[in-house]
Amino acid sequence: MNITTVGIDLAKNVFQVHGVDERGKVVLRKSVKRAELTKVFANLRACLIGMEACGSAHYWARRLMELGHTVKLMAPQFVKPYVKTNKNDARDAEAICEAVTRPNMRFVPVKSVEQQTVLAVHRSRQGFVVARTAQANQIRGLLYELGIVIPKGVRHLERRLPEILEDAENGLPDASRELFARLFEHFRELGAHVQELEHQIKAWHRESEASRRLEAIPGVGALTASALVASVGDAKTFKNGRQLAAWLGLVPRQASSGGKEQLLGISKRGDTYLRTLLIHGARAVMFHRMRRAADADGWLLKLLARRNRNIAAVALANKNARVVWALLAHQREYCANAIAAAA
Secondary structure, eight states: OOEEEEEEEEOOEEEEEEOOTTTTEEEEEEEEEGGHHHHHHHOOOOOEEESSSOTHHHHHHHHHHHOOOOOEEEEEHGGGGGSSSSOOOHHHHHHHHHHHHOTOOOOOOOOHHHHHHHHHHHHOOOHHHHHHHHHHHHHHHHHTTOOOOOSHHHHHHHHHHHHHHOTTTTTOOOHHHHHHHHHHHHHHHHHHHHHHHHHHHHHHHHHHHHHHHHTTTTTTOOHHHHHHHHHHHHHHGGSSHHHHHHHHTEEEEEEOOOTTTOOOEOOOOOOOOHHHHHHHHHHHHHHHHHHHHHHHHHHHHHHHHHOOOHHHHHHHHHHHHHHHHHHHHHOOOOTOOOOOEEE
């Protein structure tokens, strides 16, 4: 079969494959089990393969690229317009096969195993942080029902709860003390997991030249730098810094029509985790520099004079994202006094 383009609808066990020749004629349409997918493409000549950027997509992209094929990943929302009539796996594969040949289609870079490993550590750490926060809130809520109030914050809980458990005159029954001791032990275990994963991330950060270069940007620490390097990969896939900021959802949404331009709030597209890290880093920079006005950036001071702090934080995060692109794409070192060129 002279197959030139193939669309694969990924699944857990059964994949749908749709292939066409150079004239666009359908020459392959079949369901393939997971164990047989590699064998099928090992027997085909090198061709263009399209897949949606979903679960296991990067793994299969690497496997098929090892066989000599050209693999391109696409966001599912860009494939949807090519689905004809009712949706099923065969039509999804056909739509993917058609979408991958479009000249203006946007593609997702294939991540390496190292990139996925670093991001997995980040996600696991974030999961433990969420679980630790939930456990802290549960402890505070149960104590509140017994008339004991602990201020918000992990540090307050770590300091106050041991004192409460040791206080014999606060009216807590023995069963409640045992319960809170067990919950506090679980809370500490979650905190220990967070610290261990942070050490792993920082160890990888110290070994990565690109990540260390990003750490010099105010508001970008080891966690943010390592997550950006692992997520972005080759920054040259973005045309300029604004495209990277748009990919992170830090640019305004548009509702323009009839020549009238209307800009709304930020789009919040892309990776929520990366966007959150950048915005929190920007808030930290604002808090530090507002306390030391002499060291504050003139651009930031002028922005805070006419906008509220939330808008200023997002604007600074947007600016930092563009700086990140410049450092990664051009292999430069951060210089605080450099004049940014027009994007």
